[in-house]
Amino acid sequence: MGSSIDALPRPDAALLRLGAALKVAGYRFTTVTPATHERVNRRPGNTFGHSLTDVLGWSRPFRPDAVSGEVVALLDAAGALRRDGDVWRSMIRVSSYDNELFVHSAFPPDAPDAVFFGPDTHRTVDAALAHLAGRTVAPGRVADVGSGSGAVAVAVAKRVARSDVLAVDVNPTAVRYARLNAALAGTTNVEARRSDLLGDVAGNFDLIVANPPFMIDPECRAYRDGGGPHGHDVPMAVIGTAVHRLAPGGSLVLFSGTGITGGRDPLLAAAADRLAGTGLRWTYREVDPDVYSENLDGPAYAHAERIALAVLTATRTREDR
Known part of the structure; x- marks a missing residue:
């Protein structure tokens, strides 16, 4: 090296x-x-x-x-x-x-170009690898959207050596770190590029994985603030991108969070509306019912009774061309 x-x-x-x-x-x-x-x-x-x-x-x-x-x-x-x-x-x-x-x-990750790594990184990698294990056909082209450190891209590239894995992020510092981390891991099939979602890259993908910002963040930190009244603007944009960019047989694995209010999950409701009529088969499950409880003390989550984590998987059928 x-x-x-x-x-x-x-x-x-x-x-x-x-x-x-x-x-x-x-x-x-x-x-x-x-x-x-x-x-x-x-x-x-x-x-x-x-x-x-x-x-x-x-x-x-x-x-x-x-x-x-x-x-x-x-x-x-x-x-x-x-x-x-x-x-x-x-x-x-x-x-x-x-x-x-x-x-x-470094901690605290307060800079506008901060690149976060933490427990949700682990959870997203685990969700991506669990999905990979259940596939009968290995993905040829993979996108890690909002890749941050590139951990998802590296983990997938290690398991599917013949795949082309694209780590994209709008943050140039994240692109730099993802590129360096892929090199440190020896994963030569990872390419790190700057892109707003998939807007700056061409083609369709067999697997799209994303752990976008999903919190309601009064400080509007880019790595944390999901946008909108529920913090779901960026996760919904990822779903919208996947609707148009998944290849036949391709899947989206979206790891996100949601503030539950009166037993209602606003992310699930929004996802159901967005995916209706797309022809994508999808599942949604809570993977942790209660996280980041310290945020419930602030005004941003004064309406919520808990913050949950969820994984949404959406797949395009092979016949859908």
Whole structure:
């Protein structure tokens, strides 16, 4: 990988070298929800980082001698090291999942171009792989829409080596990280490109997977805010895109969330309206009935009794041409 790394821009080459060094060191870190992350970091003794996972996982500020000089030099070369006197901070996080490492944004992910990775990433990958396991024909062309770190694209590409997997995101930082993470995983059949949904790429797809923003976010953070009164504008746009871009026999796997009000699921209702008359066969199921409960204390979810997670799968029949 050395000669190919040398051809990259210096910051990208440094991040790949950092990832390779972390693999050799046996680095592992499971990224939690922002609420859990904040709680753990508030505990006594967690103000400063003293290890690789403290610095690159928990995003704790650290003294220069907390990690090796190699790690510091690579973070510096990547433009991912912020210095404030003798207190430094990594501007990236590195998470482990599916025996791979993924670079994404440091905590808190408040920047407009923040790239999020967390429990919903795991859930989306699991939903995509479960769908793949149930298919009789491997998908030839796959799109990971709103790919973020590229975790879904990498996981699918590892299992279906002959597929062409496209990781698309409107966020250029996400495209960069997805490209680097695919290279770090050695998945040569992943291409990362900037696109608003599938608007900037051509052709149809045998599999479309998406975990779009779905929260009602008063701060309108791009990685989190789904848009509209229920946070469903982006998920519904994904469904609309799939209606037009699925090949015969192709499927959409959409992982999303929804605020349940009076026992009513507004995402399910909206999806049913959008898919009516399309000829797509679809299923919808709650996969977790109660998540992100801290949001119920704010005005955005004052109407909701719970926030649930759901997976929608829609498939075009092979006869539908």
